[in-house]
Amino acid sequence: MGHPQPPHDPRGALVRPYAVTRGRTEPQRHIPIEAVLVASQAAVQEARFAGHDKYRIAVLCEPRAQSLAEIAAYCRLPLGVARVLVADMVADGLLSLHSAAPKEGFTERMDLLERVLSGLRKL
Amino acid sequence: MDFASSERAGAQPKEITSAKIVVAGGFGVGKTTMVGAVSEIEPLTTEAVMTSAGVGVDDSSKVPGKETTTVAMDFGRITMADDLILYLFGTPGQTRFWFMWDELIRGAVGAAVLVDTRRISDAFAPLDYFENRHLPYLVALNCFDGAPRYEPEEVREALAIAPHVPLIMCDARHRDSVKQVLVGVVEHAMATLVAEQGRGFQPTPVG
Numbered sequence: 519m520g521h522p523q524p525p526h527d528p529r530g531a532l533v534r535p536y537a538v539t540r541g542r543t544e545p546q547r548h549i550p551i552e553a554v555l556v557a558s559q560a561a562v563q564e565a566r567f568a569g570h571d572k573y574r575i576a577v578l579c580e581p582r583a584q585s586l587a588e589i590a591a592y593c594r595l596p597l598g599v600a601r602v603l604v605a606d607m608v609a610d611g612l613l614s615l616h617s618a619a620p621k622e623g624f625t626e627r628m629d630l631l632e633r634v635l636s637g638l639r640k641l
Numbered sequence: 642m643d644f645a646s647s648e649r650a651g652a653q654p655k656e657i658t659s660a661k662i663v664v665a666g667g668f669g670v671g672k673t674t675m676v677g678a679v680s681e682i683e684p685l686t687t688e689a690v691m692t693s694a695g696v697g698v699d700d701s702s703k704v705p706g707k708e709t710t711t712v713a714m715d716f717g718r719i720t721m722a723d724d725l726i727l728y729l730f731g732t733p734g735q736t737r738f739w740f741m742w743d744e745l746i747r748g749a750v751g752a753a754v755l756v757d758t759r760r761i762s763d764a765f766a767p768l769d770y771f772e773n774r775h776l777p778y779l780v781a782l783n784c785f786d787g788a789p790r791y792e793p794e795e796v797r798e799a800l801a802i803a804p805h806v807p808l809i810m811c812d813a814r815h816r817d818s819v820k821q822v823l824v825g826v827v828e829h830a831m832a833t834l835v836a837e838q839g840r841g842f843q844p845t846p847v848g
Contacts, residue, residue, distance in 0.1 A: 550748055551687070552661040552728045583657050585728060587716050591685035596711075598689060616657040618748050624838050628831065634660050634750060635827045637721030641679060641820050 536599060538571050543598060545605035551597065554583040555604060555613040565612050571595070571603055576612055583616065661728040662826055663745050665771070666755035667763030668734035671783045671813035673715040675755060676729045678819040680717025684731075688713050689741060712738045714745065729823075732767070742770060751830040752778040753822050755813065756800070758791055764800055772803070777833040779807040781822045 536543055557565065557579040565576035574593050578584055584592070590600035607613040620626040664672045677684045689712045715731040730745050746752060754771060756764040764780075771778045780802055784790065791799075793808050802808060807829050812818045 551730070551744065552659045552748070554657050554659045554726060556657070583726065585659060585718075585726070587687045587714075587728065587730070588685060588718070590687045591716075596690040597687050616659065619658060619660040619750060621748055624834065627834055630658065630660060631750065631827055631831045631834065633725055634721070634727055635824065635831070637719065637725065637727065638820060638823050638827060640721075641719070641816070 536602075538569075538595070539599055539602040542602055545602045546609050547605050549586050549601055549604055549608070549615065550618040551587045552585050553618045554585050554616045555579050555589065555608070556583045556616065557607075557613050561612045565607070568607070568610070568612060572607055572612065575600075575603060575607060579613060655724040657724050657726065659726045659728060661730055661745075661749050662823060663730050663732060663749050663752040663776075664755060665732040665742070665752050665767045665778075666734075667757070667760065667767060670734075670755045670757045670760075670763065671785075672731035672734070672755055675753075675781075675783075675811075675813035675819050675822070676715055676717040676731050678814060678816045679719060679823065680729060681720060682718050684715045684717045686713050686715050712741050714741065739770065746774060746776050749776060751826040752776055753781045753826050754778055756780055756782050756796070758782055758784060758796070761796065761799055768800060768802065777826070777830040779809065779822070779825050779829050781809055781811045781813075781825075783813045784810055 555575075557576040559580060562573075562576045562580045565573045568576075571593065575589055578589060578592055586600060586604055587597070589595070589604060590597045593600065595603070604613060608615045619630055664675050666672050673684050690709055712733045712735075714733055717729045719727040719729070721727055730749075732742050732745060752771060754764065754767050768780070780796075780800070782791075782793065782796055793810065796802070797808050807825055809822060809825055811822045
């Protein structure tokens, strides 16, 4: 199965990067580049009314979890723009934000490393 | 943890954890090749746009040299389980974009610094960078066809790589070889974590 293709954006590169965020450059919350986001089917329906870019993002994150980096790449948005939109969508309940790797706690960090190691060995 | 909106976004059965490993190195050293060798998707590019001059200047037309610069980072993905995804991020090749490196390494499991044995001096800047960061890293010598072969210890000495930093040979085009590099990064991260724990770096509650 190929990658999910977001709906085509006919505006191409003509839109200045931060126009889609109405000029805002600061996200409501910082989202790590590798944090993954998921949209439910209900959220996709709701996102139809949230504007073109947010709808594209919801459609992309419905069949499988996508990182902020993937959202930016597939939707051809600069990372900073994608981060503002995604933070809005999390605040509005259109996307659920999943955790990036734990930064603290020996046991939590070691568990994750062990899982990643075993995943790599199975490749 | 960050699941506040789950009621409206629909009940997800599991929290998905994502981890990242950073592949660093100079321009053209094979970072994207390395990412592509193990990624389940064709490496993607994400771009950060920034202005290269005129910070704090409101009217850009008054700053002739002002340009927007796009910093590109290539990355790949390995879905390890339905609740675990590993991302591999290549650093921007141009070392003037250090601030993007800072963002990339934040929260990373570890890093591999890829070194081209034909252009060893290109590795100085990336290695300097990691020496001063609190992130486990190893050095991977990318052995291109026909590249001068050095003994790993020669390279270690030439690049003044600290004894505790692992140094391995690899071929960034080959999946198994790249897999070994990544296994090495994670093993080194585990050893570093255990050593920190042993030194009381992160005290555990007794009981």
